[in-house]
Amino acid sequence: xxxxxxxxxxxxxxxxxxxALVLSLFLYIYWYIEISSGLRSIIDRxxxxxxxxxxxxxxxxxxxxxxxxxxxxMGIFIIFVYNLKTLRLYRLQHNFINNFTxxxxxxxxxxxLYLETFLKYELSRDDQLKYTHYMLADTARLSNDINRILNxxxxxxxxxxxxxxxxxxxxxxxxxxxxxxxxxxxxDIKIHLPHNRAYFYRIIPSMFEMLLMNLFTNALKYNxxxxxxxxxxxxxxxxxxxxxxxxxxxxxxxxxLKKIFKKFYQVGRSDDMSAKGSGLGLYLVDHIAKIHxxxxxxxxxxxxQGAVFCLIxxxxx
Amino acid sequence: xxxxxxPRILVIEDDLHIAxxxxxxLALQGYDVKIAQNGPAGIQMWRxxxxxxxxxxxxxxGIDGLSILRNIRxxxxxxxxxxxxAKATTDYxxxxxxxxxxxxxxxxxxxxxxxxxxxxxxxxxxxxxxxSDLAQGINAEETERFSFGNxxxxxxxxxxxxxSGQVRLTEQEAKLLKLFLLNPGQPLSREKLLQIGWGxxxxxxxxxxxxxxxxFRKYFEDNPKNPSYFVSIRSIGxxxxxxxxxxxx
Numbered sequence: 229x230x231x232x233x234x235x236x237x238x239x240x241x242x243x244x245x246x247x248a249l250v251l252s253l254f255l256y257i258y259w260y261i262e263i264s265s266g267l268r269s270i271i272d273r274x275x276x277x278x279x280x281x282x283x284x285x286x287x288x289x290x291x292x293x294x295x296x297x298x299x300x301x302m303g304i305f306i307i308f309v310y311n312l313k314t315l316r317l318y319r320l321q322h323n324f325i326n327n328f329t330x331x332x333x334x335x336x337x338x339x340x341l342y343l344e345t346f347l348k349y350e351l352s353r354d355d356q357l358k359y360t361h362y363m364l365a366d367t368a369r370l371s372n373d374i375n376r377i378l379n380x381x382x383x384x385x386x387x388x389x390x391x392x393x394x395x396x397x398x399x400x401x402x403x404x405x406x407x408x409x410x411x412x413x414x415x416d417i418k419i420h421l422p423h424n425r426a427y428f429y430r431i432i433p434s435m436f437e438m439l440l441m442n443l444f445t446n447a448l449k450y451n452x453x454x455x456x457x458x459x460x461x462x463x464x465x466x467x468x469x470x471x472x473x474x475x476x477x478x479x480x481x482x483x484x485l486k487k488i489f490k491k492f493y494q495v496g497r498s499d500d501m502s503a504k505g506s507g508l509g510l511y512l513v514d515h516i517a518k519i520h521x522x523x524x525x526x527x528x529x530x531x532x533q534g535a536v537f538c539l540i541x542x543x544x545x
Numbered sequence: 546x547x548x549x550x551x552p553r554i555l556v557i558e559d560d561l562h563i564a565x566x567x568x569x570x571l572a573l574q575g576y577d578v579k580i581a582q583n584g585p586a587g588i589q590m591w592r593x594x595x596x597x598x599x600x601x602x603x604x605x606x607g608i609d610g611l612s613i614l615r616n617i618r619x620x621x622x623x624x625x626x627x628x629x630x631a632k633a634t635t636d637y638x639x640x641x642x643x644x645x646x647x648x649x650x651x652x653x654x655x656x657x658x659x660x661x662x663x664x665x666x667x668x669x670x671x672x673x674x675x676x677s678d679l680a681q682g683i684n685a686e687e688t689e690r691f692s693f694g695n696x697x698x699x700x701x702x703x704x705x706x707x708x709s710g711q712v713r714l715t716e717q718e719a720k721l722l723k724l725f726l727l728n729p730g731q732p733l734s735r736e737k738l739l740q741i742g743w744g745x746x747x748x749x750x751x752x753x754x755x756x757x758x759x760x761f762r763k764y765f766e767d768n769p770k771n772p773s774y775f776v777s778i779r780s781i782g783x784x785x786x787x788x789x790x791x792x793x794x
């Protein structure tokens with residue numbers, strides 16, 4: 229509720245230092261004119277040689293002073309903007325730590341709970357199986373979270389060891405879906421394969437898989453529909469290939485469409501606990517698309533209208 | 546309390562695995578357990594099912610746990626509530642306790658400890674329920690009657706004595722009024738007022754809150770045009786001052 233002081237503070241400092249600079253510029257010029265006119269009257273009175281004292285033009289002095297002060301003001305402004313950005317990142321990182329702790333603690337809590345239950349009671353075989361599957365899902369969730377952090381470091385430093393590999397993208401996506409179908413059990417996922425068309429593209433398979441995993445899980449996670457649905461289709465547009473991932477999820481507000489790709493950004497606020505997850509998924513997706521020389525954009529008609537993510541890759545016949 | 550039946554426990558937790566694990570264990574301990582996976586469903590189930598204990602998560606979709614807690618406490622001071630949350634900072638614990646939670650466990654928790662705490666809370670609630678109503682009546686007095694300025698509000702009889710005589714409060718008016726009276730000097734946003742006062746956010750606009758404030762001002766303010774108790778804060782919401790002189794600070 230009460231706005232943090234830091235926002236008001238730097239703005240105040242910025243404004244007052246700019247005011248001080250402008251004032252000093254005014255005073256420099258004022259004094260300069262004052263002194264040079266005084267000097268001129270002395271010269272006139274004693275009939276001295278003018279060239280000896282007033283070699284430089286008044287306007288040149290004023291211009292130089294103004295330019296210098298302008299440069300200083302610009303410098304201050306850049307530092308100010310940079311400072312704001314750092315603070316924003318710091319705040320986002322703080323959110324990230326808060327939310328990610330929750331993200332890590334949840335599967336650990338569940339695992340611990342079931343392990344202690346197993347220690348305490350003799351459960352029937354059916355129950356044991358059911359809960360063991362829960363635990364397996366939790367470990368998968370944990371290792372996903374850990375991988376995301378590790379991959380983030382790798383992708384940001386661009387130090388991925390794997391080589392690019394020529395693959396038919398529709399096939400690669402279908403392959404990905406089939407090998408992970410246990411994760412998407414109660415969902416309706418349609419891949420519209422292009423007719424008699426192969427789209428070969430050079431990808432880093434593990435990275436591309438990560439991109440797909442993030443897009444798929446987002447489409448299902450942010451989804452209130454009884455049967456979450458994803459439709460994937462391929463389109464050619466001039467020298468580009470567009471892969472559309474359309475879902476029937478909760479949609480994205482217009483103002484959020486671009487922000488969601490920022491690092492640590494999350495729709496929802498951390499103070500009312502509506503933000504969940506790491507805020508890294510789409511940031512990674514964006515980075516991976518860039519590594520593949522493409523880009524990713526989000527489209528949505530607003531909240532409740534579903535969302536479309538388009539992966540756009542350069543492509544020639 | 547359903548003394549001849551199993552004690553009922555409502556688990557409000559959005560992670561299905563944890564919720565089912567809790568249900569399994571509590572059921573094995575002889576409790577009747579239901580799960581609500583989001584805030585609004587939790588509040589609805591609490592109303593309809595009347596559980597004897599609530600196990601509450603903080604990070605929930607819809608309405609967060611602390612708002613649920615405050616919503617429930619406006620109507621029911623007694624029901625034992627245990628918060629089970631990954632939020633481990635003292636800040637959250639203090640907040641939870643100040644809003645009237647009975648116990649606070651952080652995730653990951655020890656199963657044995659959790660079960661023992663639940664057991665204790667349910668037992669203690671059953672004792673206090675069987676105590677004479679007289680004793681409770683006196684205790685309740687403190688939180689049932691309020692006065693500010695020339696106004697008296699009695700939540701037991703749902704009436705208010707104010708400048709225009711006695712006013713009968715509707716249930717919703719009483720709840721919202723109580724929320725203000727319990728938090729004097731604290732700014733309350735329209736969204737929070739909706740979440741805590743109504744227990745849901747969908748399908749209601751923040752205008753609704755404004756309409757109630759207009760009514761409160763008509764009842765209690767000497768000059769409704771220039772309110773001194775129910776004061777607006779621009780772009781935030783409202784603040785209640787029990788003593789208008791506090792404002793000067």
